Amino acid sequence: xAEVVPQRIYYRxxxxxxxxxxxxxxxxxxxFGGYLGIIIALTIAIGKTALVVxxxxxxxxxxxxxxxxxxxxxxWLVLLVGVTMGxxxxxxxxxxxVGWQRLNVPDYAPHPTAPPVSEEPGRRxxxx
Amino acid sequence: xxxxHSGKTRRSTLAKSHSALxxxxxxxxxxxxxxxxxxxxxLVTEIMFFGGLFLGYAVYRAAYLEGFIEGSQHLDAILGAxxxxxxxxxxxxxxxxxxxxxxxxxxxLARFLLLTMLLGVAFLSIKGYEYWHKYHTxxxxxxxxxxxxxxxxxxxxxxxFYFIMTSMHALHMIIGLGLQAMLVMMAWRGRFSPEYxxxxxxxxxxxxxxxxxxxxxxxxxxxxx
Amino acid sequence: xxxTSIPPQVHYLNADYGIKSWLFTTxxxxxxxxxxxxxxxxxxxGGAAATLMRLELMTPQGDLMQPETYNKxxxxxxxxxxxxxxxxxxxxxxxxFLVPMMIGARDLAFPRLNLLSWYIFTLAGLFxxxxxxxxxxxxxxxxxxxxxxxxxxxYVILTAVGVFIAGFSSIxxxxxxxxxxxxxxxxGLTWFRLPLxxxxxxxxxxxxxxxxxxxxxxxxxxxxxxxxGIGIFDPALGGDPVLFQHLFWFYSHPAVYIMILxxxxxxxxxxxxxxxxxxxxxxFIAFSSVAIAVLGFFVWGHHMFVSSQSVYAGMIFSFLSMxxxxxxxxxxxxxxxxIYKGSVSYxxxxxxxxxxxxxxxxxxxxxxxxxxLAIDVHVHDTYFVVAHFHYIMVGGAVMGxxxxxxxxxxxxxxxxxxxxxxxxxxxxxxxxxxxxxxxxYVLGYLGMPRRYHMYPPEFQVLNVMSSAGAxxxxxxxxxxxxxxxxxxxxxxxxxxxxxxxxxxxxxxASPPPTENFEATPVVTQPxxxxxxxxxxxxxxxx
Numbered sequence: 001x002a003e004v005v006p007q008r009i010y011y012r013x014x015x016x017x018x019x020x021x022x023x024x025x026x027x028x029x030x031x032f033g034g035y036l037g038i039i040i041a042l043t044i045a046i047g048k049t050a051l052v053v054x055x056x057x058x059x060x061x062x063x064x065x066x067x068x069x070x071x072x073x074x075x076w077l078v079l080l081v082g083v084t085m086g087x088x089x090x091x092x093x094x095x096x097x098v099g100w101q102r103l104n105v106p107d108y109a110p111h112p113t114a115p116p117v118s119e120e121p122g123r124r125x126x127x128x
Numbered sequence: 129x130x131x132x133h134s135g136k137t138r139r140s141t142l143a144k145s146h147s148a149l150x151x152x153x154x155x156x157x158x159x160x161x162x163x164x165x166x167x168x169x170x171l172v173t174e175i176m177f178f179g180g181l182f183l184g185y186a187v188y189r190a191a192y193l194e195g196f197i198e199g200s201q202h203l204d205a206i207l208g209a210x211x212x213x214x215x216x217x218x219x220x221x222x223x224x225x226x227x228x229x230x231x232x233x234x235x236x237l238a239r240f241l242l243l244t245m246l247l248g249v250a251f252l253s254i255k256g257y258e259y260w261h262k263y264h265t266x267x268x269x270x271x272x273x274x275x276x277x278x279x280x281x282x283x284x285x286x287x288x289f290y291f292i293m294t295s296m297h298a299l300h301m302i303i304g305l306g307l308q309a310m311l312v313m314m315a316w317r318g319r320f321s322p323e324y325x326x327x328x329x330x331x332x333x334x335x336x337x338x339x340x341x342x343x344x345x346x347x348x349x350x351x352x353x
Numbered sequence: 354x355x356x357t358s359i360p361p362q363v364h365y366l367n368a369d370y371g372i373k374s375w376l377f378t379t380x381x382x383x384x385x386x387x388x389x390x391x392x393x394x395x396x397x398x399g400g401a402a403a404t405l406m407r408l409e410l411m412t413p414q415g416d417l418m419q420p421e422t423y424n425k426x427x428x429x430x431x432x433x434x435x436x437x438x439x440x441x442x443x444x445x446x447x448x449x450f451l452v453p454m455m456i457g458a459r460d461l462a463f464p465r466l467n468l469l470s471w472y473i474f475t476l477a478g479l480f481x482x483x484x485x486x487x488x489x490x491x492x493x494x495x496x497x498x499x500x501x502x503x504x505x506x507x508y509v510i511l512t513a514v515g516v517f518i519a520g521f522s523s524i525x526x527x528x529x530x531x532x533x534x535x536x537x538x539x540x541g542l543t544w545f546r547l548p549l550x551x552x553x554x555x556x557x558x559x560x561x562x563x564x565x566x567x568x569x570x571x572x573x574x575x576x577x578x579x580x581x582g583i584g585i586f587d588p589a590l591g592g593d594p595v596l597f598q599h600l601f602w603f604y605s606h607p608a609v610y611i612m613i614l615x616x617x618x619x620x621x622x623x624x625x626x627x628x629x630x631x632x633x634x635x636x637f638i639a640f641s642s643v644a645i646a647v648l649g650f651f652v653w654g655h656h657m658f659v660s661s662q663s664v665y666a667g668m669i670f671s672f673l674s675m676x677x678x679x680x681x682x683x684x685x686x687x688x689x690x691x692i693y694k695g696s697v698s699y700x701x702x703x704x705x706x707x708x709x710x711x712x713x714x715x716x717x718x719x720x721x722x723x724x725x726l727a728i729d730v731h732v733h734d735t736y737f738v739v740a741h742f743h744y745i746m747v748g749g750a751v752m753g754x755x756x757x758x759x760x761x762x763x764x765x766x767x768x769x770x771x772x773x774x775x776x777x778x779x780x781x782x783x784x785x786x787x788x789x790x791x792x793x794y795v796l797g798y799l800g801m802p803r804r805y806h807m808y809p810p811e812f813q814v815l816n817v818m819s820s821a822g823a824x825x826x827x828x829x830x831x832x833x834x835x836x837x838x839x840x841x842x843x844x845x846x847x848x849x850x851x852x853x854x855x856x857x858x859x860x861x862a863s864p865p866p867t868e869n870f871e872a873t874p875v876v877t878q879p880x881x882x883x884x885x886x887x888x889x890x891x892x893x894x895x
Contacts, residue, residue: 002164002329004230005223014220018213021346025209028351041347048343056223056336058329065535066168073172076563077179079650081186083666084599087654088187091663152460153537154873162462162536169528173566180570180600184585187596195591270581281584281591288583292574 003061013055020048148324160326167330171337174300178341181296185289185348188282195282197353202267202283203290204258208350211254212342218247219339226332229315229325237328238315244335245308248301255298262287290349297345300338307331364767364864379464380867382765385450387471392438392446393834395478399433402426404827407789407820415807423806424491425507431494432512436519437478439750440608443615444526445474447757448554450765452530454858454865455548457539457874462532463525470525473518481515484508493804495605498586498597502578510576517572520565523611527561530554539857541876548856548880549638553618556642560607560614560649568604571597595660602653610649612746613713614642616753617684620706623756624688625881626854627703628695632881634687641680648677658729667726674724681717685710696884700852701775705756708783712748716741719794734804737797743790752782755833762837763847767864770840774832781829788822855882 024044032040054060059070146156153159189196225240259268266274269288277283311328314320320328365382375383406426409417418426449467453460461467484490490512492501501509534555538547575597577583584590586597625632632638654662654670662670688710697703719741722728732738763769792815797803801812808816850859855878861870 002230005227007224007227010220010223010227014216017216017219021209021212021216024347024351025205028205028347031353037353041351042344045344045347049340052219052336052340052343056219057333062164065165069165069168069172072559072563073175076172076650077175077182080176080179080567080603081183083651083654084183084596084603085186085190086669087599087663087666088190090665091661094664150464152458152462152464158536162532165535166463166528166532169531169562173524173528173562176563177566177570180567180574183600184574184596187593188585188591192591269583285584285591288585292577292583296573 002058005055005058005061009055013051017048017051020044020051146324148319148326156324163326163330164333167333171333174337178293178296181289181293182344182348185293188285188289189348189352192279192282192285193353195279196286198277198279199283199286199290200350200352202262202287203350205350207254207258208346211251212346214247214251214254215339215342218244218251219336221247222332222335226325226328229320229328230322232322234315234318234320237320237325238312241308241312241315241328245305245312248305248308252298252301255294259291262291293345293349297338297341300341304331304335304338307334361862361864361866363866364862365867366766366864368867377468379460379468381449381453381461381464381467382865382867384467384471385446385448386765388441388445388449388474391471391475391478392442395433395437396830398482399430399438400827400830402430402433403823406430407823409806410808410816411820413808413810413813413816418806420806421491422489424493424804425485425489427804428490428493429485432481432490432516434746435494435608435612436516437474437481439612439746440519440523441474441526442612442750442754443619443757444530444554444557444611445471447550447619447754447761448526448530448557448615451761451858452533452551452554453537454861454869455551455856456534456537456542457857457870457876458533458537459868459870459873461529462537463529466525467529470522470529473525474522477515477517477519477522479515480518481512484511484515487511495601496572496575496597497601498575498578498594499588501575502586502597503582509579513572513576513579517569517576520569520572523561524565527558527565530558531562534558539874539876545636545639546876546879547639548618549621549632549635549642550615550618552639552642553614553621556646557611557614559643559646560611563650564604564607564611567600568608571600571604574600595657595662598657598660598662599653602656603650606653606656607646607649609742609745610645612750613753614645616709616750616757617642617681619753619757619760620688620709621684622854622856623702623706623760624691625883626760626852627700627706628692628697629883630691630695630881631879631883632687633690633693634683635880637683638687641683644680645677648673648680652677652724655724655729658726659733671724671726671729675721678717678721678724681713685714685717699776701772701779702756702760704776704779704783705752705759708779709749709752709756712744712752712783712786716744716748719744732797734802735797736793736801736803739803740790740793740797743793747790748786752786755779755782758833758837760852761858762840763851764858764863764865766841766844767847767862768840768844769847769851770833770844771836774836778829778832778836781825781832785822785825785827785829789819789826790822792816792818792822855880 024041027040027044028037031037053070059066148159149156150159153162221240221244225237225244228234228237228240262268263271266272267287268291269284273284273287275283308331311331314327365380369378375387378384378387405418406423409415409423409426415423449461487508490505490507490509492505492507492509496509496513534547534551574583574585578586582590585592586594588594621632621638652670652674654666655674658667658671719737723732723738723741759770759775796812796815796819799812801808847863849862851863852859857870857874857876858865860874
């Protein structure tokens with residue numbers, strides 16, 4: 001059936017995965033600017049995922065159809081997250097936008113040009 | 129000559145009368161190919177299912193980073209790293225059990241499966257402890273949640289994502305443990321051989337997927353900021 | 354194509370007797386019939402809701418029922434018709450029956466999963482019916498937050514659970530089809546010799562696998578928010594209600610392609626058979642099915658133009674929505690070219706297919722109106738939208754479904770139905786449909802909002818026309834119920850190929866034996882090898 005992968009490869013992959021986990025944890029103590037922190041964390045996670053997919057899940061030795069399925073799944077995930085985030089990010093671009101997330105949350109200072117927020121009648125009080 | 133099996137040649141014909149061959153398949157090779165493809169198709173649906181949760185997380189993390197950082201402080205990163213290591217170990221033992229099945233060591237197969245289950249239970253125990261601790265400190269949204277620190281609404285939102293994502297993950301793990309228990313029974317009854325051990329492989333695929341979800345959950349939930 | 358009139362001694366219907374042989378069957382053909390009975394029931398439940406709605410709308414005032422009741426009726430109508438009729442209809446009935454047969458296989462790849470998917474569907478239906486009986490849900494089938502999560506006092510969670518479970522049924526069916534088509538084709542049956550019905554179901558299954566899980570998670574989140582007040586969709590707690598809409602429409606827009614693609618597959622089969630001609634542009638139609646499946650995932654924001662989505666996103670979604678119309682148009686052109694200079698006969702399935710082409714085109718064109726940002730701002734949430742999607746879903750999908758049921762009825766039951774009655778009800782459906790829904794375009798354009806139980810008096814004439822049409826449509830749907838059941842006992846014996854159609858399913862007996870074929874067929878010809886128009890490429894294998 002599937003290719004018999006030698007056991008030592010599994011052990012090596014496991015060692016690499018543990019190393020990357022320690023790296024993830026260690027890197028979290030370093031304070032990067034802007035988006036660099038999340039990019040590094042996700043890159044390491046993607047690296048670990050690639051190891052699991054290619055070796056533990058035998059995809060390295062599988063036929064092209066499986067690769068197409070995986071590619072489709074990843075593409076669709078990126079589509080869902082990417083396009084929706086695109087909506088949220090581009091909401092800020094209009095000059096009159098006040099940013100959807102700043103209203104009704106007392107911690108955040110209102111946008112300087114935002115109109116005053118009115119009390120909405122009939123709202124069921126939020127549960128604590 | 130055009131063939132019907134996605135361009136590949138037919139596999140073992142010795143298996144035409146194998147007891148594990150279902151009547152609607154021509155041979156074990158076709159059955160194996162179909163089962164594997166079926167599990168991968170299912171995993172694609174799982175990617176999209178968890179994807180919706182990751183989308184919600186992404187939206188709110190982008191909007192409320194300080195609140196998310198605050199919330200993440202209340203999750204123990206070291207415990208999380210330990211849980212990650214345990215789950216990665218269970219993936220290793222799962223891969224080794226598939227290997228044992230491929231070479232026909234049924235007893236070793238059963239042992240590695242039990243080890244996988246043990247590690248899975250260890251993971252769930254730690255998670256259960258985490259949940260209990262959160263409940264005890266009134267940090268479960270919807271269950272007398274109370275938070276005195278900064279950004280309480282966002283911490284509440286963050287913890288909502290924490291609980292929903294990890295409990296969805298835990299649910300998938302529990303199902304995986306059930307499936308592995310079934311495999312152990314089948315292995316004990318000698319149902320697997322080098323020619324036929326498809327259930328071990330495809331449940332292995334499922335288990336590795338569950339591991340991958342956690343690989344992302346750990347940094348996104350425990351290591352924000 | 355030889356037609357034998359003597360029915361086989363043993364076939365899938367009489368191979369085994371008793372209720373257990375049906376409830377524990379793994380035969381894809383019997384499971385198809387189990388689904389047929391379930392969805393027929395669901396169709397009439399949804400239809401009953403529509404009947405009551407159209408009765409209320411005969412008069413401008415809200416005089417037949419409470420406004421809340423009307424809200425529950427349109428919600429029920431939407432949920433039942435979409436999730437419990439349209440989404441499963443062709444795939445679970447005709448697809449289940451025909452996909453293995455058309456590729457020369459003995460069953461689907463996972464027969465027990467197939468039965469499980471019917472049980473899951475039944476369970477989902479029971480949950481939803483329980484919710485309706487308990488008091489119903491009034492959020493609209495779209496479950497928009499924050500109404501569904503924070504304000505509605507109706508049975509949101511119970512209904513949401515029903516829809517959630519139904520999603521699994523759909524996923525299992527799609528999974529089964531994709532794996533079957535990849536791995537179980539008969540020798541010689543390459544991808545480009547497959548009937549277009551198969552291509553359509555493959556594309557549909559792609560959408561099901563990629564989209565349905567997102568709906569599932571959206572429903573889970575609504576349920577959790579309703580139960581625990583989590584705040585993911587609640588602005589007071591930092592959430593955004595529009596996030597729900599993104600998650601919801603990411604599935605629900607491709608879902609409309611789940612509902613129409615199988616119907617298009619049926620139409621390809623019907624047009625070729627009743628024009629006695631090879632399909633024009635086979636690979637264009639095949640690729641357009643996949644293109645619709647893929648492009649359909651890029652346009653969900655066109656349901657959210659006025660929902661405070663960013664204008665930039667709106668512009669991109671509007672632009673992309675124009676593209677998704679192209680593959681559909683390609684199909685319509687190719688079907689038309691197939692009929693041109695064909696030897697056309699007007700049997701009842703062909704009447705449904707022709708109706709499909711005309712009505713789907715009208716519905717599709719009005720979709721372009723709606724995709725245009727500036728127009729949508731005015732007609733969003735009016736009857737224009739209602740008319741648009743009913744032209745596609747009813748004028749398109751349901752007519753394709755009925756055409757398919759009629760076309761393959763002889764294969765499924767071994768009997769012929771009375772053709773005169775069939776033609777009559779097809780025409781009744783066509784007339785009734787147009788009388789019901791064309792006035793709704795006008796109403797919407799004039800400004801009548803949807804989901805309202807009352808309206809200004811000047812809209813009454815059009816509303817009465819619409820309700821009158823609905824009564825004709827209802828009769829048109831009821832008549833087949835009568836003669837199809839009648840034919841089971843008294844219909845003429847069909848023989849293996851009464852229509853003289855190509856396709857592997859017609860080369861076995863009617864009704865087929867449980868194993869479908871005496872021996873696995875070997876395919877040597879391209880699809881739709883009808884008559885002498887164009888060259889027949891006889892490829893000899895081996």
